[in-house]
Amino acid sequence: MSGFLAPKEGGYRVAVVGATGAVGLTMLEVLAERKFPISELIPLASSRSAGSFVAFNRLDTEVLDLASFDPEGVDIALFSAGGATSLEYAPRFAEAGCYVIDNSSAWRMDEAVALVVPEVNPEMLEMARINRIIANPNCSTIQMVVALAPLHRVVPIRRVVVATYQAVSGAGGKAIEELANQTRQLLAGASAESNVFPARIAFNVIPQIDIFMDDGYTKEEHKMMDETRKILQADIALTATTVRVPVFYGHSEALNVEFVAAMAAEQVRDLLADADGICVVDDPSTEDYPLASEAGGTDPVWVGRIRDDASQANTIDMWVVADNIRKGAALNAVQIAELLIA
Ligand code: A2P
16 A cells, blocks of 8 residues: 655645644644654634644744645645534645645545555555545544554454443544543532533533434444444444543553453453553552553553453453544544644
8 A cells, every 4th residue: 555645855735724723733742743744734723713823843834724725735634623524624735736634524424435444454445546535533443443443353242332431532622621621610619501512511411412413322422433433334233322421531441352262361362462552551469550540642542441341242341442532533534634744
């Protein structure tokens, strides 16, 4: 798999759409950290923040207005400005010859669009040769499939039951402020104001992420179920309960995984220890297991609490944690960009 973008002396012209947001700012950080070859970095946002500055490689770079920006000559655009912005602008960038890596849910389930996690299904990127739009999966889906794929390759998975414990940063910059503000307000004895989440998030747990669908699941739960099947190209039975918890960074997931044949916890531990992008932290004798507080700001998917399901054969339980803004969004998008120039 190569030949998407020819090597370019001095680097590529890269745009970040939504550059002032929680994910966009981290995209800038990750591009700089990984020394992505860039000749010009173009931060784009709405007219609200056009004219402000964001830091890239320690240089203040002016944010431009997406609505009046001409994408001609841009090689790669990383989008994280919501579904409506992606639906409107991603095709315009693609028609101008740019590869779009889109973090919204707008294109993920489009049959003509690749949905890629580089450690899991880099081959799906081939689809992007035609339409130049590549979808970055949902944050909770990414960390789950990174942990499932190395097992599924050895013994196919029959069914997954997952419950998530998702950080507020997944809902953007305003959601991070809401948890901080509510925590301060409640500790000061005042009442807490909710604008972003459907209920108070400070000192609470909310079993709703995104809107409800007709079948009683939320849209976030459907994303996990549908995207996993598309990425793994397998008809796995999957049921999800997605939950928001008062954590700033780092999604955690409790997974129950049933295989079509024998798969013991010990084998799971060995397979995941050797897998790309995974760190296993799993020692009950020292009470070591992955924690959101430690995964925040790191790149790997962390897995622990691996054990045989005592209630059922061919089934294991495990606990999977990752930084939802890095591996769940910005890092995965930059890794896809790296595949485009490989
Ligand atoms: P802006 O700063 O102009 O509002 P978050 O997910 O943290 O809420 O961030 C959302 C990002 O998407 C921000 O950078 C925001 O820019 C950007 N954005 C939102 N709506 C638009 C739009 N219509 N056009 C361009 N960028 C947008």
